[in-house]
Amino acid sequence: MRELxxxxxxxxxxxxxxxVDFLTEWDAQTDAAAGSxxxxxxxxxxxxxxxxxxxxxxxxxxxxxxxxxxxDRLDExxxxxxEVVRRSVEDTKRIPMDEYARIxxxxxxxxxxxxxxxxxxxFALFRPYLEQIVDYNRKLxxxxxxxxxxxxxxxxxxxxxxxxxxxxxxFFNMLRDKLVPFVRERTAHPTPVPQWTRQRFDxxxxxxxxxxxxxxxxxDKNFGIMKxxxxxxxxxxxxxxxxxxxxxxxxxxxxxIFSVIHExxxxxxxxxxDPALNGTLSGGGASLGMHESQSRFYENxxxxxxxxxxxxxxxxxxIFAPQLDGVGLDEFVAYINRTEAxxxxxxxxxxxxxxxxxxxxxxxxxxxGGKLRVGDLPEYWNGKFTEYFGITPPDDAAxxxxxxxxxYGDFGYFPTYALGSAIAAxxxxxxxxxxxxxxxxxxxxxxxxxxxxxSHVHRYGASKYPDEILRLATGEDFDxxxxxxxxxxKYSV
Amino acid sequence: MRELxxxxxxxxxxxxxxxVDFLTEWDAQTDAAAGSxxxxxxxxxxxxxxxxxxxxxxxxxxxxxxxxxxxDRLDExxxxxxEVVRRSVEDTKRIPMDEYARIxxxxxxxxxxxxxxxxxxxFALFRPYLEQIVDYNRKLxxxxxxxxxxxxxxxxxxxxxxxxxxxxxxFFNMLRDKLVPFVRERTAHPTPVPQWTRQRFDxxxxxxxxxxxxxxxxxDKNFGIMKxxxxxxxxxxxxxxxxxxxxxxxxxxxxxIFSVIHExxxxxxxxxxDPALNGTLSGGGASLGMHESQSRFYENxxxxxxxxxxxxxxxxxxIFAPQLDGVGLDEFVAYINRTEAxxxxxxxxxxxxxxxxxxxxxxxxxxxGGKLRVGDLPEYWNGKFTEYFGITPPDDAAxxxxxxxxxYGDFGYFPTYALGSAIAAxxxxxxxxxxxxxxxxxxxxxxxxxxxxxSHVHRYGASKYPDEILRLATGEDFDxxxxxxxxxxKYSV
Numbered sequence: 003m004r005e006l007x008x009x010x011x012x013x014x015x016x017x018x019x020x021x022v023d024f025l026t027e028w029d030a031q032t033d034a035a036a037g038s039x040x041x042x043x044x045x046x047x048x049x050x051x052x053x054x055x056x057x058x059x060x061x062x063x064x065x066x067x068x069x070x071x072x073x074d075r076l077d078e079x080x081x082x083x084x085e086v087v088r089r090s091v092e093d094t095k096r097i098p099m100d101e102y103a104r105i106x107x108x109x110x111x112x113x114x115x116x117x118x119x120x121x122x123x124x125f126a127l128f129r130p131y132l133e134q135i136v137d138y139n140r141k142l143x144x145x146x147x148x149x150x151x152x153x154x155x156x157x158x159x160x161x162x163x164x165x166x167x168x169x170x171x172x173f174f175n176m177l178r179d180k181l182v183p184f185v186r187e188r189t190a191h192p193t194p195v196p197q198w199t200r201q202r203f204d205x206x207x208x209x210x211x212x213x214x215x216x217x218x219x220x221x222d223k224n225f226g227i228m229k230x231x232x233x234x235x236x237x238x239x240x241x242x243x244x245x246x247x248x249x250x251x252x253x254x255x256x257x258x259i260f261s262v263i264h265e266x267x268x269x270x271x272x273x274x275x276d277p278a279l280n281g282t283l284s285g286g287g288a289s290l291g292m293h294e295s296q297s298r299f300y301e302n303x304x305x306x307x308x309x310x311x312x313x314x315x316x317x318x319x320x321i322f323a324p325q326l327d328g329v330g331l332d333e334f335v336a337y338i339n340r341t342e343a344x345x346x347x348x349x350x351x352x353x354x355x356x357x358x359x360x361x362x363x364x365x366x367x368x369x370x371g372g373k374l375r376v377g378d379l380p381e382y383w384n385g386k387f388t389e390y391f392g393i394t395p396p397d398d399a400a401x402x403x404x405x406x407x408x409x410y411g412d413f414g415y416f417p418t419y420a421l422g423s424a425i426a427a428x429x430x431x432x433x434x435x436x437x438x439x440x441x442x443x444x445x446x447x448x449x450x451x452x453x454x455x456x457s458h459v460h461r462y463g464a465s466k467y468p469d470e471i472l473r474l475a476t477g478e479d480f481d482x483x484x485x486x487x488x489x490x491x492k493y494s495v
Numbered sequence: 496m497r498e499l500x501x502x503x504x505x506x507x508x509x510x511x512x513x514x515v516d517f518l519t520e521w522d523a524q525t526d527a528a529a530g531s532x533x534x535x536x537x538x539x540x541x542x543x544x545x546x547x548x549x550x551x552x553x554x555x556x557x558x559x560x561x562x563x564x565x566x567d568r569l570d571e572x573x574x575x576x577x578e579v580v581r582r583s584v585e586d587t588k589r590i591p592m593d594e595y596a597r598i599x600x601x602x603x604x605x606x607x608x609x610x611x612x613x614x615x616x617x618f619a620l621f622r623p624y625l626e627q628i629v630d631y632n633r634k635l636x637x638x639x640x641x642x643x644x645x646x647x648x649x650x651x652x653x654x655x656x657x658x659x660x661x662x663x664x665x666f667f668n669m670l671r672d673k674l675v676p677f678v679r680e681r682t683a684h685p686t687p688v689p690q691w692t693r694q695r696f697d698x699x700x701x702x703x704x705x706x707x708x709x710x711x712x713x714x715d716k717n718f719g720i721m722k723x724x725x726x727x728x729x730x731x732x733x734x735x736x737x738x739x740x741x742x743x744x745x746x747x748x749x750x751x752i753f754s755v756i757h758e759x760x761x762x763x764x765x766x767x768x769d770p771a772l773n774g775t776l777s778g779g780g781a782s783l784g785m786h787e788s789q790s791r792f793y794e795n796x797x798x799x800x801x802x803x804x805x806x807x808x809x810x811x812x813x814i815f816a817p818q819l820d821g822v823g824l825d826e827f828v829a830y831i832n833r834t835e836a837x838x839x840x841x842x843x844x845x846x847x848x849x850x851x852x853x854x855x856x857x858x859x860x861x862x863x864g865g866k867l868r869v870g871d872l873p874e875y876w877n878g879k880f881t882e883y884f885g886i887t888p889p890d891d892a893a894x895x896x897x898x899x900x901x902x903y904g905d906f907g908y909f910p911t912y913a914l915g916s917a918i919a920a921x922x923x924x925x926x927x928x929x930x931x932x933x934x935x936x937x938x939x940x941x942x943x944x945x946x947x948x949x950s951h952v953h954r955y956g957a958s959k960y961p962d963e964i965l966r967l968a969t970g971e972d973f974d975x976x977x978x979x980x981x982x983x984x985k986y987s988v
Contacts, residue, residue: 014541021538025518028526034736037717041735044774045514048507052545224530242534243527281537 003072005065009084012062017281019053021239031231032247036114043110047103054102057094066091079465083284086464096145105138109411116409117232123397125380132408133376136369139413143370154370157414161290162421164469167367170417173424173482174363177356180486182390185341185353188493192342199337201325205250211321212248212262218314219266219300219448226269233348233406234261236268236297240280244272255322256338257349260301267300268293270452274460289468290415294422295429296455302352302423303430304448308335309440341493343391345400352423353493357390359420362405366413424485425472429459431484432476496565498558502577505555510774512546514732524724525740529607536603543596550587559584572958576777579957589638598631602904609902610725616890618873625901626869629862632906636863647863650907654783655914657962660860663910666917666975667853673979678834678846681986685835692830694818698743704814705741705755711807712759712793712941719762726841726899727754729761729790733773737765748815749831750842753794760793761786763945767953782961783908787915788922789948795845795916796923797941801828802933834986836884838893845916846986850883852913855898859906917978918965922952924977925969 026046030039056062070088073081094102112131119127143156151159155166216228226238231247238244246265250258271287279285287293304310308331315334319326326334341351347358365383368374374382383402388394395401407415433439433454442450458475472480519539523532549555563581566574587595605624612621636649644652648659709721719731724740731737739758743751764780772778780786797803801824808827812819819827834844840851858876861867867875876895881887888894900908926932926947935943951968965973 015545018538018541018545021535022515022518022542025515025522029518029522033521033525033720033722033738035717035719037715038719038731038736038738041718041733041773042514045511045732048511049515052508052511222530224528225534226528226531227526229526238531239538240534243531245526245531280534 003069005068008061008065009069012056012059012065013283014281016053016056016283017239019049019056020283022049023053024237024239028237028245030110030113031233031235032229036117039114040111043107046110047107050103050106051099054094054097054099057091058099063091063095079279079282079284082465082467083282087283093146097142098145101138101141105135105411108134108138109409113409116403116406120399120403123399123403125398125403128403128409129376132379135408135411136376136413138411140370140372154367154414157366157370158417159414161412161415162418163289163467165291165417165421170363170421173421174360174417176482176486177360177420181356181489184490184493185357188341188353189343193336193340195340196329196333196337198325198329199255200253201255202252203255203322203325205252207321208250208252208255208258211318212258214317215259215262215314216266218446219263219270220452221266221269221273225273228262234265236265236272238269238272240285241273241275241277242280244269255325260305260338261348263305264297264301267297270300270455271296271460274452274456275463276461276465279463279465284465285463288462288464288466288471290418291421291425292459292468292471294419295425296422296459298419298423299426299429299455300448300451303426303439304443304451306335306338306352307440307443308332309443311335311338313443313446339492343393345387345393345395346404348404353489354391356420356423359416361386361390362416363420366416370413421480424482425480427485427488428472428476428478428481429455430488432458496562498561501554501558502562505549505552505558506776507774509546509549509776512542512549513776515542516546517730517732521730521738523603523606524726524728525722529610532607533604536600539603540596540600543599544592547587547590547592547595550584551592556584556588572772572775572777575958575960576775580776586639590635591638594631594634598628598904601627601631602902606902609896609899613892613896616892616896618891618896621896621902622869625872628901628904629869629906631904633863633865647860647907650859650863651910652907654905654908655911656782656960658784658910658914663856663914666914667856669975669979670849670853670913674849674982677983677986678850681834681846682836686829686833688833689822689826689830691818691822692748693746694748695745696748696815696818698745700814701743701745701748701751704811705751707810708752708755708807709759711939712756712763713945714759714762714766718766721755727758729758729765731762731765733778734766734768734770735773737762748818753798753831754841756798757790757794760790763793763948764789764953767945767949768956769954769958772956772958777958778956781955781957781959781964783911784914784918785952785961785964787912788918789915789952791912791916792919792922792948793941793944796919796932797936797944799828799831799845800933800936801825802936804828804831806936806939832985836886838880838886838888839897841897846982847884849913849916852909854879854883855909856913859909863906917975918973920978920981921965921969921971921974922948923981925951 026042026049030042034042066084066088069076069084073084076084108131112128112135115131116128119125139157143153146156148156151166158165158167158170212228216223225242226244226246229245229247230249232249234246234248236244236246246262246269248258248261248265268287271293275285287296311331311334315331319329339351341353343354344350347355350358361383364386365374365379368382369376369379380398380402384395387401405416430439433451436454437450439451459471462471462474466474469480472478519535519542523535527535559577559581562569562577566577569577601624605621605628608624609621612618632650636646639649641649644659651658651660651663705721709716718735719737719739722738722740723742725742727739727741729737729739739755739762741751741754741758761780764786768778780789804824804827808824811827812822832844834846836847837843840848843851854876857879858867858872861875862869862872873891873895877888880894898909923932926944929947930943932944952964955964955967959967962973965971
């Protein structure tokens, strides 16, 4: 079929630009100097324009539509891809090309300003960029509007297909009803932070242990490095280039460890996609929520379990002798499962975490709905935060500037984090029907867990919708009760 | 003029692909894991194809030819660019697109094999890749042949316009006549390596001193980082993203230092180009020879001078106390100007260095001329090496595998290194007419030197041919006598 041939040739080019996108972002966050990032943004804008032209090329669109009409003849993965690409072509065409390229330039130039503003705890520095970013996202909701999809829903759907405010509201209302009172009670009188944590933990030793953790999680280092960046993240392309970053704090022993477990969770998802999906537009995770379910699964269900540390704590003690000499396994496990109200989402404990997401979800609704101005954001943030957590951020760095997502231009992204945690709990329940998860950790690696997730979730990549994959893996639709039950059960001890 | 408009729009895209080329190479040499490099090469091939299509687009060619006819109306820099681009379009069109893309894939896949082969000192591992690379370069000489340009000359001209075997032969013959006997005599009884150099020099401290050196050379770190890689290099795009790498050896105090001075020399050239050339196809250095003249100028004429170390040796002694406690300034300067026959080009002293280049030049002539087979290369290398230096490489890592250039696919590149050293000497002579170079170092930085090179060489970027820039800077044509005189004078002491 001539249309298929054209489609595959064009897809090869689009995938190459996906590679460029990955590489420029990786570079900006790990190597490029501040002045260089601004200079390079002009090239990135030109590349964005070329990618835009490929995606909106009328002949490409014709071929996609033709293939869509004849999709019954295509294999399952390609059929799904054509459906998704058809929608994406329609969406991209609705975004004016100059705006499509300009937002890349704005976020590229704004990123070092964001980093500087966060360092100085001064929101005003970053405000002009964020105003442009919010403005762009509000325009997106108009450009991409559909009969069943308006306003903030447009943005939500971009990160988690089939999830709208109606569904998220139901989910967050459930958390609010069942979880918030429980969290309030559990955090009212937090146990004090143990004295042994207030030592200096050498960065090189942290790195040594984090590399060990990557081995424990069976990550093949021939296919991706671990580096440092301000905000830990996973990046890459296909199954064979999957990279993570972390951030070492010498006054915090466990921050880098849980970042690495979290990011290696994301990385394992990417590594275990069906390699046949490499070079297609259906590689990588099915959605952000599904991706986050994997990272949070490894970080919280596995990485904070006593069973995990029963095997690996001796190694940590060995590396950090004599600092951990007097600290027993139970004491350590209690510490990493401490719960208290705190300012920073990425450092928040498992139990208070969803409240941080709820806050952002509500703020995004206000901003995108035009009910809140960017200039009023710090005050609004601090007010809401005090209402939920009973404590007030001391500055913008610990408040509205803490996360990088808005600086990247991403609105509608945050809610997927809470969704991911809930999916993780549901998957844990399904996995436990097949084998004893904690028991499997005694082997010293996560191999059995990786294998289960590989065959039930990872291998599909983005060749199915996330809700379909969840049904295949668990036999059920999304059900947040597993999450609430899991949390209440775990933190009632 | 419509043609100019089209040209500028297309140039913007081509420059964006130059940025991609820089970034993919930077990534491959500093971050990408071995398995990832192979996986990413398929995307790089697709990008190469797109760049090829832009450069050979018939409408682009028509515009370039039209602008060439009307070049009198263009400003000087654009006139030169159009001349160069017209030639480059002609050349690129002669290379079959599949070959153009495939060589990128071969070198991308071959690079980790090369690194592995070098590590194991086993040429046979890399041989299949090098055979394909030599084969490609031999094909290039046929595709790009012109009436006045045949065989190896085709490759030489790509790296140093207007330089052919006839000119290089004259240059190397002069070195052979005047320099080789002198070198033989000076290296017959090398002074022993001092005992103090045989200590362990901490990598982090080396890095600290190297960052200090970048400050001494007035490099603004807001526009480019310093990182590590197997083989030190400079990379970047435009004046505002200029990066270098180095390699730290804990058993060698000075290797990383001179790498950094060398690479910062390259970087200073890039930084001091006229910023108006950013985004054009005339940014960066005028040629490889001119580029190397800058790096060698800083490395040898400045970085190995007593005047330089009179200011900066105290800092080095401070960082490496107590290891350098008993080592005086004169002793250190004598050490960094030691001369002896040695295996590794990049570690060779200033005096023996050109012999290493002569060897490679002759080997390339043989390989490209079809008189030497790749399979016979290690034996041929070792034989020639023994003839010139009186010592035989113990393995391929210290012999034919030591340099990365051939692995990158570059033939015709090496001779520019010797040319660069000679140009450096000629520039030093011209600069010395304007101010006392050694005296200027007493200020603690290379600011005055940077300024002279900036206004006499760097600002032109590639908007003039290198021989023209040399004439403007020195008032003379290329004259290797300055180089020979400089070396004999310096090493006769």
